[in-house]
Amino acid sequence: MRYIVLILMATVVVACNTPEDGLLQKVEKTLVVAKTQSINMARSLADMPGRLPQTTNKEGKLETCSSGWWVSGFFPGQLWYMYEYFGDDSLKYWADLYSKRVADQQHNTGTHDVGFMIFCSYGNGYRLTGNVDYLPVIKNAATSLSTRFDPVIGCIRSWDRGDWNSQWQYAVIIDNMMNLELLEWSAEKFNKPHFAEIARTHANTTMKNHFRPDGSSYHVISYDTITGEVEHRHTAQGYSHGSAWARGQAWGLYGFTMMFRETADSAYLDQAIEIADFITGHPNLPEDKIPYWDYNVPGIPDTKRDASAGAITCSALLELQKYVNKARSEKYLNVAKKQLESLCSDAYLAEPGTNANFILKHSLGHMPNKSEVDVPLSYADYYFVEAMMRYCELSGK
Numbered sequence: 254m255r256y257i258v259l260i261l262m263a264t265v266v267v268a269c270n271t272p273e274d275g276l277l278q279k280v281e282k283t284l285v286v287a288k289t290q291s292i293n294m295a296r297s298l299a300d301m302p303g304r305l306p307q308t309t310n311k312e313g314k315l316e317t318c319s320s321g322w323w324v325s326g327f328f329p330g331q332l333w334y335m336y337e338y339f340g341d342d343s344l345k346y347w348a349d350l351y352s353k354r355v356a357d358q359q360h361n362t363g364t365h366d367v368g369f370m371i372f373c374s375y376g377n378g379y380r381l382t383g384n385v386d387y388l389p390v391i392k393n394a395a396t397s398l399s400t401r402f403d404p405v406i407g408c409i410r411s412w413d414r415g416d417w418n419s420q421w422q423y424a425v426i427i428d429n430m431m432n433l434e435l436l437e438w439s440a441e442k443f444n445k446p447h448f449a450e451i452a453r454t455h456a457n458t459t460m461k462n463h464f465r466p467d468g469s470s471y472h473v474i475s476y477d478t479i480t481g482e483v484e485h486r487h488t489a490q491g492y493s494h495g496s497a498w499a500r501g502q503a504w505g506l507y508g509f510t511m512m513f514r515e516t517a518d519s520a521y522l523d524q525a526i527e528i529a530d531f532i533t534g535h536p537n538l539p540e541d542k543i544p545y546w547d548y549n550v551p552g553i554p555d556t557k558r559d560a561s562a563g564a565i566t567c568s569a570l571l572e573l574q575k576y577v578n579k580a581r582s583e584k585y586l587n588v589a590k591k592q593l594e595s596l597c598s599d600a601y602l603a604e605p606g607t608n609a610n611f612i613l614k615h616s617l618g619h620m621p622n623k624s625e626v627d628v629p630l631s632y633a634d635y636y637f638v639e640a641m642m643r644y645c646e647l648s649g650k
């Protein structure tokens with residue numbers, strides 16, 4: 254009898270664990286691939302001072318950028334995540350070395366992207382090492398970002414006039430939600446409540462003006478600098494002004510989920526849920542849950558995917574599912590798991606030693622400009638690694 258009970262118990266355990274374990278094992282294997290690619294990438298750029306990975310060119314060769322390009326902080330951030338997971342001192346060495354390559358951006362007041370650049374690199378570095386030398390870099394970056402806030406408009410300016418479109422007096426893009434984490438964290442750490450006030454005002458203005466009734470968002474809202482009123486609802490990287498650019502929806506989802514974590518303000522949670530419901534219920538979200546580059550682009554399914562949007566969405570859903578009711582939690586987790594499954598498959602995951610040492614294939618930077626189409630991108634890798642680590646944590650690993 255005792256044996257029958259044991260066999261029954263074992264069967265139940267196997268039945269409960271098999272699907273979970275299958276994905277977890279895939280993720281753990283993929284993290285090893287990510288480590289190989291990260292170290293190879295770090296070595297390949299070691300003798301190119303000041304350069305950081307960006308994408309590949311038409312020949313499939315590595316394209317690098319300087320610290321001033323918005324993606325510069327993602328590779329150092331990826332190395333910090335790798336160090337967090339594997340604990341190797343060599344990863345810490347590379348993460349510190351590549352973080353230092355973006356340090357000069359702490360004083361950059363010419364872009365909102367300083368949040369991406371410095372918080373993904375130095376923010377993770379400080380979180381994992383407690384190295385106090387990193388703190389002034391983070392504080393200076395938060396100060397630089399705060400200089401771009403206009404109290405009449407209630408937003409941080411994303412791009413300066415003429416950067417993309419001279420029509421825009423004061424362009425604010427949905428992506429900018431991502432940079433608020435630097436301000437929230439710094440407000441607390443450096444006892445600067447002003448930083449948090451800016452972040453919350455920016456998020457509130459974004460909630461008011463960026464969203465459509467269906468939960469999707471415009472990419473660019475431009476404001477009149479005298480009245481503070483909206484002057485244009487436009488896109489830069491999406492299919493059309495009225496369409497839902499996939500990465501923009503992902504930035505919004507991640508940004509409002511993060512703002513709920515930082516503030517416990519339920520308005521941010523409600524906004525994140527609206528975005529998540531738009532994405533997860535969208536009829537154009539394909540079976541493998543990796544979105545086309547715009548949810549409304551004509552020609553689906555004969556158009557390109559954006560693995561970066563899939564990775565950012567996946568990481569955000571893995572966080573958001575913790576804050577919502579059971580039915581939503583299951584729905585979000587199922588989509589996130591399907592996304593992980595897809596990204597860990599041959600369809601998106603590079604063979605070690607290929608893909609110019611990036612981890613993922615098939616991202617899309619800027620379709621209207623026909624640039625970075627169906628290529629690897631450093632931010633796709635960063636958020637993919639983050640999503641995998643979030644999944645491991647959720648699974649008790």
Ligand code: GLY
Binds near residue numbers: 490
């Ligand atoms: N923040 C620019 C982009 O998502 O392409």
